[in-house]
Amino acid sequence: MKDSITSLEWRYAVKKFDSGRMLDDEQVEKLKQAFNLTATSYGLQPIKMMVLQNKEVQRALVAHSYGQEQVAQASHVLILCIENQIDARYISDYFEQVRKVRGTSEEILNPFKEDLVNSFSKKDVDEIKRWSTNQAYLAMGNLLTICALEKIDSCPMEGFVPEAYDALLGLHEKGLTSVLVLPIGYRAEDDMFADFKKVRKNLEESVIDIN
Numbered sequence: 176m177k178d179s180i181t182s183l184e185w186r187y188a189v190k191k192f193d194s195g196r197m198l199d200d201e202q203v204e205k206l207k208q209a210f211n212l213t214a215t216s217y218g219l220q221p222i223k224m225m226v227l228q229n230k231e232v233q234r235a236l237v238a239h240s241y242g243q244e245q246v247a248q249a250s251h252v253l254i255l256c257i258e259n260q261i262d263a264r265y266i267s268d269y270f271e272q273v274r275k276v277r278g279t280s281e282e283i284l285n286p287f288k289e290d291l292v293n294s295f296s297k298k299d300v301d302e303i304k305r306w307s308t309n310q311a312y313l314a315m316g317n318l319l320t321i322c323a324l325e326k327i328d329s330c331p332m333e334g335f336v337p338e339a340y341d342a343l344l345g346l347h348e349k350g351l352t353s354v355l356v357l358p359i360g361y362r363a364e365d366d367m368f369a370d371f372k373k374v375r376k377n378l379e380e381s382v383i384d385i386n
Contacts, residue, residue, distance in 0.1 A: 179324065184373065186323035189330045189358070191366040192248035198360060202327060203251060206359070209321040210253075213314040217291060219269055221261050221307040222314055223351055225254040225344060232343070239339035240356065245330045250360030254340065255314055256351035257307035263292045304352075311354045318357060332356040 203226065210224045227233060234247045246252055258265070270288040273279055295303065315331055322329040333355065340346070340353040362369050375381070 182323040182326070183320070185326070186319065186329070187368060187371070187373070189245060189328045189360075189362045189366060190368045191363040192245055192250070192328065192330075192358065192360045193363045194248040194360075196250065196361040198250040198327065202325060205325060206253070206318060206321060206327070209317055210314055213310075213317045215310045215313060216306065217269075218273075219261070219266065220310070221258045221265075222311050223256045223258070223349075224314070225256060225346075225353075227252040227254060227344075235343060236335075236340065239336040239343070240332065241334045243330075243332065243334065245332075245358040246356070248360070248363075249330075249358030251358075253318065253357040253359060254344065254353050255311045255355040255357065256346060256349075256353050257304065257311055259350045259352055261295060261303050261307065263296070266292050266295065308354050315355050315357065322359060327359055328362045329357055329359045332358070 207224070207226065211220075215221065228251045230247070233249070233252055236246050236252070237244060240246045266288060270284050274281065274284060298306075319329060319331060321327075335353075335356050337353045340356075341351070344353070346353055
């Protein structure tokens, strides 16, 4: 536990990356695996992650990130996206995957599948979008923790223009909408924020124990 807490204390939202240092393929692969293993509601995984490593495109995205230079400086930029359509076919595909992986019979799966299809058919587009976005936040939290444990620096971002990102990255054509951005890499030696103490509530103020 001590090592994991020490890693979380080491983590901060990087304000300046060392643009000369790059993550290796193994590090990036771990983050891909961590994203894919993130828990999601019903296990439906209504999210995808784009891994961007292209300095020209990263530079172009700064203008759509309220001038946050971390997007250009970072080794890679992870863009968390939601699926634009969660319908009966999407849900059925998930249950087919369950059947293949676990060997669960359709007799057992069908009632749950039909219930889920019925539930989602009653939700409007905005409700499904909010639900999907919540799943992206779960993935972001997981990625931040893995980054800390692997000593990969990061900077979670909500401050960007999704429509511009979607257009520049061709996300519309992929049936996706960007919702969160995570530049990753290594902190610059002159990022003064690296030495700032964390400002958090006292533990007894943020945690309620019931025995």
